[in-house]
Amino acid sequence: xxxxxxxxxxxxxxxxxxxxxxxxxxxxxxxxxxxxxxxxxxxxxxxxxxxxxxxxxxxxxxxxxxxxxxxxxxxxxxxxxxxxxxxxxxxxxxxxxxxxxxxxxxxxxxxxxxxxxxxxxxxxxxxxxxxxxxxxxxxxxxxxxxxxxxxxxxxxxxxxxxxxxxxxxxxxxxxxxxxxxxxxxxxxxxxxxxxxxxxxxxxxxxxxxxxxxxxxxxxxxxxxxxxxxxxxxxxxxxxxxxxxxxxxxxxxxxxxxxxxxxxx
Numbered sequence: 001x002x003x004x005x006x007x008x009x010x011x012x013x014x015x016x017x018x019x020x021x022x023x024x025x026x027x028x029x030x031x032x033x034x035x036x037x038x039x040x041x042x043x044x045x046x047x048x049x050x051x052x053x054x055x056x057x058x059x060x061x062x063x064x065x066x067x068x069x070x071x072x073x074x075x076x077x078x079x080x081x082x083x084x085x086x087x088x089x090x091x092x093x094x095x096x097x098x099x100x101x102x103x104x105x106x107x108x109x110x111x112x113x114x115x116x117x118x119x120x121x122x123x124x125x126x127x128x129x130x131x132x133x134x135x136x137x138x139x140x141x142x143x144x145x146x147x148x149x150x151x152x153x154x155x156x157x158x159x160x161x162x163x164x165x166x167x168x169x170x171x172x173x174x175x176x177x178x179x180x181x182x183x184x185x186x187x188x189x190x191x192x193x194x195x196x197x198x199x200x201x202x203x204x205x206x207x208x209x210x211x212x213x214x215x216x217x218x219x220x221x222x223x224x225x226x227x228x229x230x231x232x233x234x235x236x237x238x239x240x241x242x243x244x245x246x247x248x249x250x251x252x253x254x255x256x257x258x259x260x261x262x263x264x
Contacts, residue, residue, distance in 0.1 A: 004232060005046035005239030006206055013039045015047055017241040017248050019187055019200040022053035022125055024241065025115060029061030032069045040069075044076040049237050050250055051085045051191045053125050056118045060093035067101035077109035085192035090118040129156050130189040137177045137184060145173040145186040149197065152188045160258045161195055164234050168197050168251045171231055175249070176201040182246065194236065195253040202246035234259060 007015040012030040017023070024047045028040050047055050057073070073091055080087040089109040094102065102111065112118035131152050135141040149169040153162045169186060176184045180203035187198045207228055231238050231251055238251035253259070 005049040007043050007046045007241040012036050013043050015043055015241050017243050019248050024052045025056045027058040032064040037072055041072055048080050048087055054088040056090045056092055058092050058115050064095050064098050067098040070101045074107045077107050081108040092118045132187045135184040137181050141177055142170045142174040146170040149188050161253050164259045168231050172199040172249050193256050195255055198248050198250040200248045206240045
């Protein structure tokens with residue numbers, strides 16, 4: 001299953017997420033072109049897949065004298081709105097020619113004068129349930145994260161996701177300990193029909209998926225070394241996005257289905 005969504009900064013498009021409030025800011029700069037359209041659309045798709053509280057698109061440095069980028073924001077707004085979770089898309093500091101075209105077109109996105117104005121407009125997160133724990137990069141961090149994820153599944157009446165959630169959180173926390181070696185924050189939340197699992201560390205390097213032969217998930221502790229391939233086989237989607245002080249690696253599970261890998 002191709003469910004990977006990695007968002008890396010480029011010369012013209014960058015995405016920054018905050019694990020505290022679940023808001024992603026996508027900054028688009030430079031003159032609008034086919035390359036910039038492709039890059040922006042690709043990264044917006046990845047950001048929407050992460051099911052954040054909202055996506056704010058900062059267009060303050062975009063040069064679009066004819067409003068040619070309209071279709072990109074229209075498509076992104078439609079995609080965000082049709083998510084079961086319903087992701088709010090806000091276009092901030094919109095150039096005048098584009099703003100004029102937006103006002104004459106039905107676009108499922110709102111506008112704001114600035115990123116700060118967009119942030120101030122947001123309501124409180126709609127997460128019905130959320131748990132969070134701060135961890136040190138030591139040998140028991142993965143076990144503590146695993147316990148929190150498992151307890152959350154039981155408390156939220158999601159016993160069918162108990163093993164999958166613990167496995168994913170254990171693997172991602174272990175990766176943060178091994179590769180980042182910084183303080184870690186683990187957050188588990190229920191976003192619509194998705195169980196959202198996120199691990200924040202203070203290293204800026206995004207993870208890389210290394211292909212290998214197929215792994216069959218087994219015992220939690222023994223399987224952590226199976227890496228991101230294991231997460232790809234278990235999660236509905238997964239990815240990584242930069243934040244101001246490192247990165248957030250995330251994965252989601254669909255609460256409406258029982259993981260099929262348990263039958264293998």
